[in-house]
Amino acid sequence: MAGPMKIRATAAGGFTDIRVLMTHPMETGQRKDPDGKLVPLYFIQTVTVKLNGRTVVDGQISQGVSRNPVFSFRIKGGARGDKVEVAWEDNTGETSSIEAAVA
């Protein structure tokens, strides 16, 4: 099942590095469970990164991303205290998001 996210945003040298972890099984729809039944497709489809409420990265991903996805993104500028938000939506319509202040 999908679970909590973790985020870290650090400013250095005029850039802000964002590292985010999502808890999600990212099922490919090709794996079989111990009873030999196919585990249905279950994966994150969209990932968005916002800085102070404005979208800066708009990503679409497939089941080809590893389980419990970890992404790094980089944005120009970003001052201490700026608000970074990362959100995802999966193929079942489930969503999750996390917010952090730039450190």
Place this chain on the structure above:
Amino acid sequence: MDKFRRALLGVVALGLLKPWAAFAAWNKEAFGASSAAEALKGIGASGAAPSKEIVIEAPEIAENGAVVPIEITSKLPGTSSIAVVVDKNPFPLVGKFDFLEGAVPFVKLNVKMGETSEVRVIAQAGGRSYVATKEIKVTIGGCGG
């Protein structure tokens, strides 16, 4: 008749509103493609020109195909998106990231690889597509779970 008109107007209005939805529609055609060529076509990147300005940092040999770290930077001016395609995966397109004002065309992610394969990174800049390729050898496949 009035009811029909109202329904029709509703459909039109929905269509107009769609581009402003919080999430852009997932590119079903490109992600559902079972060959790299089809995937490239799906993201409008057929005939991408090779470029050395796209830097791919990834292991030559991945011990575990379930988690292959790939770091991508595009030095092409005006890069608007980066896409990752693993040629030999059942569905080659792994992801496409659009970079808007304020973002650096950089992304690091972990991908699954079923077997040794060419990994293509496509960057779109100034309305044109560019590609860089790197072969990653996989000793244990990552699609069986």
